[in-house]
Amino acid sequence: MTHATRNNPLIFVYLLSFFLTLHIAVPVYIESSFLGTLVSPSKVGLIFSLASLASIIALHFIPRALKALGDFRATLIFLALEVSVYFGLALLKDPLILIVLFIASYVLLYLISFDLDLIVERFTRDEATGSVRGIYLTSANVAWVLSPILAAGILTNNEYWKVFLAAAFFLIPALVIFARTLEHFKDPRYHTAPFIQTARAVWRQRDLRSIFLVSFILQFFFTCMLIYTPLYLHEQLGFPWGDIGIILSVMLVPFLLIEGPFGRLADKLLGEKEMLVVGFVVMATATALMSFVTDTSFLTWAALLFMTRVGAALIEIMSETYFFKKIDSKDADIVSLQRSVRPFAGVVAPLLATALLPFIPLQYFFVILGGIVLLGLYPALALRDTR
Numbered sequence: 206m207t208h209a210t211r212n213n214p215l216i217f218v219y220l221l222s223f224f225l226t227l228h229i230a231v232p233v234y235i236e237s238s239f240l241g242t243l244v245s246p247s248k249v250g251l252i253f254s255l256a257s258l259a260s261i262i263a264l265h266f267i268p269r270a271l272k273a274l275g276d277f278r279a280t281l282i283f284l285a286l287e288v289s290v291y292f293g294l295a296l297l298k299d300p301l302i303l304i305v306l307f308i309a310s311y312v313l314l315y316l317i318s319f320d321l322d323l324i325v326e327r328f329t330r331d332e333a334t335g336s337v338r339g340i341y342l343t344s345a346n347v348a349w350v351l352s353p354i355l356a357a358g359i360l361t362n363n364e365y366w367k368v369f370l371a372a373a374f375f376l377i378p379a380l381v382i383f384a385r386t387l388e389h390f391k392d393p394r395y396h397t398a399p400f401i402q403t404a405r406a407v408w409r410q411r412d413l414r415s416i417f418l419v420s421f422i423l424q425f426f427f428t429c430m431l432i433y434t435p436l437y438l439h440e441q442l443g444f445p446w447g448d449i450g451i452i453l454s455v456m457l458v459p460f461l462l463i464e465g466p467f468g469r470l471a472d473k474l475l476g477e478k479e480m481l482v483v484g485f486v487v488m489a490t491a492t493a494l495m496s497f498v499t500d501t502s503f504l505t506w507a508a509l510l511f512m513t514r515v516g517a518a519l520i521e522i523m524s525e526t527y528f529f530k531k532i533d534s535k536d537a538d539i540v541s542l543q544r545s546v547r548p549f550a551g552v553v554a555p556l557l558a559t560a561l562l563p564f565i566p567l568q569y570f571f572v573i574l575g576g577i578v579l580l581g582l583y584p585a586l587a588l589r590d591t592r
Contacts, residue, residue, distance in 0.1 A: 229314055234352075236307070242363075259308055267541055291373035350457045355371075357446070412531060412589055424551070432558070438452065459515045480519050482585050
């Protein structure tokens, strides 16, 4: 590694983020179908809930692991284990072992993402947080946009092992990049306060409490849409899976277009608060409209889902920018708690949807989701802007 690249390690983190996300995103749309070959469909949600709960527990303990091992060594171990787990998912046949490996992978990916968050924060100046986070998220979002088309090309005859094998190979470049370029990472003195103490401290700080609520509503939205949008498009509206794959890729384009430029805008011109408000209004409106659009036009649904992600992309980059401007890389306990929001939403969202759907058609679930999203205006308006 040259002196220039050693002084700018974020370049390698961005590249690593692309390969890591490709590894995550290519199998994500087939995971529930794969698990449905191992257990009855009614138990698939239970596996996701168990994986989310295991992730919350692991994120609770990760600050202590970092203090003992250091971020570089811990992340290297997690990446190597994740590669091994995916080779196991591709090559092994026993249903129980495959379920255990799936849950292990779910947990490992949360831990890897958490560790990388701390590394990015360590290399970022507060005044450049939006720009750095925007590029970091954009590098991941390129992979998200490519993944539905890649997965459709890899998956033939419902041979899910091919997708897992490809995902294992996608992660190997990330492992090599990390091992070769970040060995000189210097860990800060990590805070390792107990979970309850950290939660109480966050709740007492209005800005942190509000941005945690913003993140929860966003992750709640992502969880519901990931589960129920493909189901609605295919089962209710009759779209073929080939069309759904293209629609989902178009849907994700706003993350590429918005997060980098608007991250820089938050650093230089506007505060995060105003754009969070705009994001929630756009996302809530477009989501609610899904209940009332009965047109089965490919272009109509691509455009409508595109608009839901315009709002989501604004919320994601602004919430990330705001949060990391409020904390430091040594605050591993607070980052751990914040990253627990996503698996917590992964438990709550399916439970709420399961309780509602026996009483309402799936079509009208989206107007309820839009109303829940609109509740995000309350914590967004409560924030004290950074500009």
